[in-house]
Amino acid sequence: MRRTPFAPGAARELLRSNADFLRHFDGPDSITTREVPNPVTGPCITIVTGVNRKQNAELSKIRLFVSVWVPKAEILVDRDEPILTDPEELSWDIADEAARIFDATRGMGRGSNAFVFRGVTWKAEWDAGPTTMVDKDRGDDNPLYRSVIEVVMKAGSAPA
Structure with missing residues (x-):
């Protein structure tokens, strides 16, 4: 019996594979399927599953919530390479860029940008x-600016 691979992991690896996108982060581990790090010293992403709809034996549609977390401006400007962009705007910009990376995989036919993760062909739709x-769960003096996108991941059959 075929299992559906871990969709958040597929999304994580797609974002981590984009070298230009990684410029926003301290490293690929800043894009995770786990909890928000503590402390947050720069932008990071968490990816969780919302709904998994089984279409048939070979196709699943999995809704993911991709959250970009950015600390307050005082933390961003104290970095070795200061970030001067407003943290709320920065979280929006990174989320928008991630959404466009996912959306670029929409076509699953020949010549598409679909990608393979753990032996299964995936495409995503923003x-x-x-x-x-x-x-403000970490206190009023330690806000995290969050932007969330919803992405539908489609797991198809294994590539030929």
Whole structure:
């Protein structure tokens, strides 16, 4: 019986494989399927599953929530390479760029930009967002600026 590979992992590897996109982060580990790091010293991304809809034996449509987290401006400007962009705008810009990377994989036919992860062909479709919010769970003096996009990942059959 075929198992559906871990869709958040496929999304993570797609973003990590884009060298230009990685310029926003301290390294590829800043894009994760785990929890938000503590402390947050620069932009990071978390990827979680929202809904997994099984279409048939060979196709699943998995909705992911991709969250970009950016710390307050005082932390960004104190970095070795200061980031001067407003943190809320920065989270929006990174989320928008991630959405466009996912959307570039939409076509699954010949010559498409679909990608393979763990032996399965994937494509993604940017479905919603960015949506912005401010997370103050770590205290009013330590806000995290968050932008969320929704992406539908489609897992098809193994490549020929």
